[in-house]
Structure formats: structure tokens, C-alpha cells
């Protein structure tokens with residue numbers, strides 16, 4: 183019987199049988215695994231609370247039928263209390279783990295990406311950082327990690343310096359007037375994206391709604407959806423609430 187002793191972040195859960203739950207956990211060393219948590223939907227269960235999406239847990243489990251592990255012990259590593267008290271932070275966190283969940287990671291460990299996820303969750307849990315651009319910044323980092331970083335400093339098609347007036351992820355990033363396709367990008371949004379990817383992310387996240395925020399959120403959400411081949415529900419909901427706030 184294969185044993186699992188690892189730590190991971192809960193990506194999502196679903197009900198199984200009367201009182202059980204299956205937990206999709208992205209672990210540091212074993213990739214994405216599915217854990218059967220017996221009896222957790224009973225109110226008396228002490229394991230239940232630790233197995234909510236976004237929780238970082240240490241888990242001890244044994245493999246049973248197929249690819250499913252049966253959970254023996256679960257304990258919190260980090261609780262991210264600040265994230266849990268703020269709807270915008272929850273939505274940002276869910277957007278990040280939804281993107282992780284869209285990557286085919288079964289039995290595939292990626293310690294570098296795991297560490298990035300932990301840093302992102304800690305940033306989101308830090309009240310001194312604005313949550314709005316945390317998920318879009320993660321999407322950008324994910325594109326970089328996967329070797330498809332969007333070009334922001336020269337036209338992605340003809341390499342001219344620009345001015346760069348459009349953005350189209352499938353074409354490689356920002357585009358000049360001659361090559362333009364996709365969406366229009368403002369100078370503010372382009373400058374913001376350059377700061378986010380160029381080492382000033384912490385500075386950006388300390389600002390409250392910098393110019394170009396909504397625009398860059400949309401562009402990076404579309405870029406990562408295009409890359410993953412899936413629409414991200416939570417990221418779209420976050421975008422919706424941002425747009426509403428801007429219009430108001």
C-alpha cells in the first residue's frame with residue numbers, strides 16, 4: 183500500500199457518499215492527489231475545517247482503490263485568516279487555485295510552482311497588500327514559468343519599439359500599430375504590466391487601484407485562460423466585481 187506524507191494546498195472538494203468528501207490537494211512533492219476524507223461532513227468531524235479550499239495542510243494518507251488516498255491525519259500548516267475574512271481576497275485566492283487546478287499536474291510535482299503558490303497566498307493574506315492584482319500577477323508568473331511570458335517591451339510580432347497599442351496573448355503579447363490585433367492596451371496598463379513583471383510587484387500591490395488595473399486584470403485573465411484552454415470562473419467573477427466598482 184502506497185503511503186502519502188506530504189503538505190499541500192486544497193484546490194477543491196466534492197461530496198462523496200453520505201458523509202465523506204473527496205479533496206483535490208496539490209501537494210509539494212507528489213503533485214495533484216485525490217484524498218478521501220471519511221466522515222468529514224458530519225458536524226463532529228475535526229478534519230472538516232482543515233480541508234476547505236485554500237487551506238495549506240500537512241496530510242498523512244494511504245492509497246486505496248485506484249488513485250484515491252484515504253486520509254488518516256490532517257493538520258493546518260497555515261490558515262490564511264485574513265483571506266477568509268474578505269470576499270475580494272477569497273475570490274482572488276480561488277482564482278489562483280482554479281488556474282493551478284487547470285494545469286495537468288496529476289502525479290507531477292513542481293516544487294517551484296508550489297513555492298510560488300505559497301508566496302502568492304501569503305501576499306494575499308497580508309493586509310498591507312491590495313488584493314486586486316494578486317491573481318493577475320500570478321497569471322503572469324505562471325505564463326513566465328511555462329515559458330510563454332508575454333512580450334511587453336517591443337512588438338511581439340515585428341520587434342519594433344512601438345508605440346505599442348494592442349495586446350493579444352496568442353500573438354505573444356503587446357503589438358504595434360502595424361501589427362495590431364486583439365485588445366487595445368492603454369499606456370497606463372502597459373506601464374503597470376511592466377512594473378508587475380519587472381520586479382516592482384510589491385510596490386504595485388501597495389497602491390490602491392493603480393491606473394490600468396481593470397484593463398490589465400482582463401488582459402492577463404484572458405492570456406492565462408488562452409494558455410490553459412479553460413475559462414476561469416472565479417477570475418471572471420472577480421473581474422465582474424472590479425468592473426462594477428469602476429462603473430459606480
Ligand SMILES: [Zn+2]
Nearest residue numbers: 337340358361
Ligand atoms: Zn509590430
